[in-house]
Amino acid sequence: MMTDFLKHLFPRVVLEKNLRLSYTFCLGGLAFTAFLLLLLSGLLLVVYYQPTPERAFASILFLEASVPGGAYLRSLHRMASHALLVLVFLHTLRVILTGAYQRPRQLNWVIGFALLCLSLFEAYTGYLLPMDQLAYWATQTGMELLATLPLGESLRRLLVPDGVGQNLSLLRFYALHIVILPLAVLLLCMLHFYRIRKQKGLLPYL
Template sequence: MFKDFFKHLFPRVVLKKNLRISYTFCLGGMAFTTFMVLVATGILLLFYYRPSPREAFDSILFLETSVFGGRYVRSLHRLASHGFLLLIFLHTLRVILTGAYAKPRQRNWVIGFSLLCLAIFEAYTGYLLPLDQLALWATQTGMKLLETAPLGNMAKGILVPDGVGETLSLIRFYALHIIVVPTLTLFLSLLHFYHIRKNKGVLPYL
């Protein structure tokens, strides 16, 4: 799987006709690139962010006002998250419109759709972390909507056991945002590229 992943990112030989972007528009590759930007900028933000209800917002203010390049890194992280969501959504739409979900690629379609869901959830978990008023009220709204879904109350109890913005909920959102969801996203991306290489005989661009 890792071998096919690196072959997909860095092919030894590329045919001239395969450089055309009229079929894929390079949306998948650009989405993965923005994911790598998110990982890199997120690691830098970890050096200053403090996942505590009393210190989270102050740590963001300190990062933006007192750390060299801090405002730039945080802005880049935020813009990359918007770009990642947009690109992965457009990539999913392209797959639907071109019928690239059809046999024998059904499994890869499920993997790709799971990546879209993870991207949305990753953005949601990260939205709370600054712990400003916008983050608190937006997360509150999300929890109210979650309650209306099947098993929503159970999911809310897991995500927010002590209230939005309180210690346990912030720690859980933080752990999900920096460890759980990125790890799942990277693993599914590896699997996604592996299946693309495996099914390259039915794809017009490989």
């Protein structure tokens, strides 16, 4: 799967006509590039961020005010997250409009939709981390809405067992945001690209 993943990123041959932007608008590739940018900028932010209710917001202020390029780095991470969501949504819309979800690509459609959902959840978990008023009340509203769904109350207790913004809930959001969800997205991306490579008859390149 790793070999097919790399071959998809660096194909041996590409037909000249398929280098046109209008072929797929490169939405999948751009989304994956935004994801890699998020990984890189996120790794740098981890150096300064402190995942505790008392220090989280102060660490953000320190990053922006005292670290050279810190404000730029945080803005880059935020803008890349917005770009990822927009690109994944547009990629999904293109697949729907062109009928690319039909046989024999149903499994890859499910994988792609799972990537969309995980990307949304990843953005949601990251929203709380700065621990400012906007982050707190947006997350609180999201948890209240979650509780109205079937099994929502159980999920809410799992995510915020001690209340939004408290020690345990912030730590769970932090772990989800920097480890669990990025790994899940990366593994699904590899599987997504593997399925594309496996269905070589559907590809404009090999």
